[in-house]
Amino acid sequence: MLETPTKPEILLIVPNSIELHVTPEQFEALALANRDLRLERTGTGELIVNPPTGWETGKRNFNLTGQLARWCEEHENLGEGFDSSTGFILPNGATRSPDASWVSRQRWEALTPAQKGTFPHICPDFVVELRSTSDTLSDLQAKMREYMENGALLGWLLNPKQRQVEIYRPGQNVEVLENPVELSGEDILPGFILNLNKLWG
Numbered sequence: 001m002l003e004t005p006t007k008p009e010i011l012l013i014v015p016n017s018i019e020l021h022v023t024p025e026q027f028e029a030l031a032l033a034n035r036d037l038r039l040e041r042t043g044t045g046e047l048i049v050n051p052p053t054g055w056e057t058g059k060r061n062f063n064l065t066g067q068l069a070r071w072c073e074e075h076e077n078l079g080e081g082f083d084s085s086t087g088f089i090l091p092n093g094a095t096r097s098p099d100a101s102w103v104s105r106q107r108w109e110a111l112t113p114a115q116k117g118t119f120p121h122i123c124p125d126f127v128v129e130l131r132s133t134s135d136t137l138s139d140l141q142a143k144m145r146e147y148m149e150n151g152a153l154l155g156w157l158l159n160p161k162q163r164q165v166e167i168y169r170p171g172q173n174v175e176v177l178e179n180p181v182e183l184s185g186e187d188i189l190p191g192f193i194l195n196l197n198k199l200w201g
Helices: 024-033 055-074 105-109 137-149
Strands: 038-041 047-050 079-082 100-104 126-130 154-159 164-168 175-178 182-184 193-195
Touching: 024 038, 055 079, 055 100, 055 126, 055 193, 079 105, 100 105, 126 137, 137 154, 137 164
Parallel strands: 126 154
Antiparallel strands: 038 047, 079 100, 100 126, 154 164, 164 175, 182 193
């Protein structure tokens, strides 16, 4: 059992071969004290430390978030958009941070102040994961399946190195696109078109 002090200042990084499990309360304390790290927690309580991204992934994610933010500003009545620093507590107990996400206005406003909390207790309607050089494809695919199993309606797994996109929808087979130039938000994000040229560059 990991014991966290009242104000933890340093996160102890353990080898990948060791699984470190934390309670939701411990996770929140660690995340708040280590804001420069991207931490996640699986449904079984395992702590996951995601390394900082390189400049290429950072630039791509900046562009991705910017495009989504512009659409959100024009359609603010439809819902709320979030960047990669936002953690969500999914119904299975995991705390996950998609690279970009969106929650419909109806579902967001239905949350109580306690449910919003530090990490809102909701799975976003729309999620995007952008693969970096440190990410394994199988881990990201498992993460996308977890989003779908917990209530997401549309998910994109972007793989810049292969210029490939996997589109996830609940109850459907994964659709794989090779070198697409744009993606549609379909009826989940009506009118949103993601231009992939800068993400692939």
